[in-house]
Amino acid sequence: MPQPKNAMEIFQLLDKSNCRECGEKTCLAFAGAVFKGKRQLKECPRLDPEIIERFSGEPEDQNAAEQNRDAYLEKLKNEIANLDLAQAAKRVEGQFSDDKLTLKVLGKNFSVNTKGNLSTDIHINPWVAIPFLTYILYGKGVPVSGNxxxxxxxxxxxxxxxxxxxxxxxxxxxxxxxxxxxxxxxxxxxxxxxxxxxxxxxxxxxxxxxxxxxxxxxxxxxxxxxxxxxxxxxxxxxxxxxxxxxxxxxxxxxxxxxxxxxxxxxxxxxxxxx
Ligand code: SF4
Structure with missing residues (x-):
C-alpha cells in the first residue's frame, strides 16, 4: 500500500473543487487533516473508491460506496434547484421548456426539472445521472475542439x-x-x-x-x-x-x-x- 509522503501528495488525489462536503473549507485543508491522521480519505465523497482502497489498504465497502454516491446525487439535485436552468441550457447545449432542461444522452432525452427531479426515456443509472448533473452545474460550456x-x-x-x-x-x-x-x-x-x-x-x-x-x-x-x-x-x-x-x-x-x-x-x- 503506497503511503503519501506529505499533504500535497494527498491533495493531488482530490478533485480540488473545494465543495466542502467533507466539512473542511478546502481540499487542501482536508488533505492536511488526512496527513495528520485526523480525517480519513474515505470521508471525501468525490474520491473514487479505488483510490481510497489503494491508499488506505481497506477493501472497497460496496454499501458505503453506494451510500456516498446516493448522498452525492441528492446534493447535486439540491444544487440544481438553486440554478437558473434556462440560462444553463444555453451553456450546456440543452433545451429548456416546461420547467425542464433536456439534454441528449447517447441519443436519448434526459431531463432535470427546476426542483432537481430527473426523468428520461432510459433507465436512470447513477453512472449517467451524476455526470449529467455535474455537467449542467459546473460545465464551462467550452466548444468541442475536435482534438x-x-x-x-x-x-x-x-x-x-x-x-x-x-x-x-x-x-x-x-x-x-x-x-x-x-x-x-x-x-x-x-x-x-x-x-x-x-x-x-x-x-x-x-x-x-x-x-x-x-x-x-x-x-x-x-x-x-x-x-x-x-x-x-x-x-x-x-x-x-x-x-x-x-x-x-x-x-x-x-x-x-x-x-x-x-x-x-x-x-x-x-x-x-x-
Ligand atoms: S469533499 Fe472532497 S472535494 Fe469536497 S472539499 Fe472535501 S476534499 Fe475537497
Whole structure:
C-alpha cells in the first residue's frame, strides 16, 4: 500500500473543487487533516473508491460506496434547484421548456426539472445521472475542439484515476474481441457515428454521452501475432466541460453497459473477465 509522503501528495488525489462536503473549507485543508491522521480519505465523497482502497489498504465497502454516491446525487439535485436552468441550457447545449432542461444522452432525452427531479426515456443509472448533473452545474460550456486526447492527458486524469485503462479500456477490448456487434450497437442503439478511422485504427466510433463531451472508441483488429487493442479518447476540452471524476465514471459506466449488452446476447461473464 503506497503511503503519501506529505499533504500535497494527498491533495493531488482530490478533485480540488473545494465543495466542502467533507466539512473542511478546502481540499487542501482536508488533505492536511488526512496527513495528520485526523480525517480519513474515505470521508471525501468525490474520491473514487479505488483510490481510497489503494491508499488506505481497506477493501472497497460496496454499501458505503453506494451510500456516498446516493448522498452525492441528492446534493447535486439540491444544487440544481438553486440554478437558473434556462440560462444553463444555453451553456450546456440543452433545451429548456416546461420547467425542464433536456439534454441528449447517447441519443436519448434526459431531463432535470427546476426542483432537481430527473426523468428520461432510459433507465436512470447513477453512472449517467451524476455526470449529467455535474455537467449542467459546473460545465464551462467550452466548444468541442475536435482534438482527441487520451484520458491520462486530461487534467488530473493520470494522477487521480490511474486505473482508467484497467477499468475501462481493457474490459471494453475483451467485449469487442468477443461480441462482434459491439460497434453496430454503438451506432444503431446509442446514436453513435462511425467516423473515418483515426490513429490508423480499424474501427472508430464517436459517442455523445453528453453534448459537449464526445467519446471516441478506436479498435485495432489483431494482426500478425499482435493482439487487438482498444483506446478510448476524449475531446481535449472534456476536463473543462466535466470534472475528471465524472469523465472517469462515464468511461467505466459505458464499458459496464456494453458488458451487460453482450451478456444479454449470450456471452457468459467469464468471456470478459481476465
Ligand atoms: S469533499 Fe472532497 S472535494 Fe469536497 S472539499 Fe472535501 S476534499 Fe475537497
Amino acid at each position: 482527441w486526447v487520451s484520458f491520462r492527458e486530461l487534467k488530473d486524469g493520470k494522477e487521480r484515476y490511474p486505473l482508467f485503462q484497467k477499468r475501462c479500456e481493457e474490459p471494453l477490448k475483451r467485449v469487442a474481441d468477443n461480441y462482434t456487434d459491439l460497434f453496430d450497437d454503438m451506432v444503431h442503439v446509442l446514436s453513435g457515428k462511425q467516423v473515418e478511422e483515426q490513429f490508423e485504427s480499424d474501427i472508430s466510433v464517436v459517442l455523445h454521452p453528453l453534448p459537449k463531451v464526445p467519446v471516441m472508441v478506436c479498435y485495432w483488429l489483431p494482426e500478425e501475432g499482435l493482439e487487438s487493442s482498444i483506446n478510448v479518447f476524449f475531446d481535449q476540452t472534456a476536463d473543462k466541460n466535466l470534472d475528471i471524476g465524472s469523465v472517469f465514471t462515464l468511461g467505466v459506466g459505458l464499458t459496464q453497459m456494453f458488458e451487460k449488452i453482450a451478456q444479454r446476447h449470450g456471452f457468459p461473464e467469464s468471456a470478459f473477465s481476465q
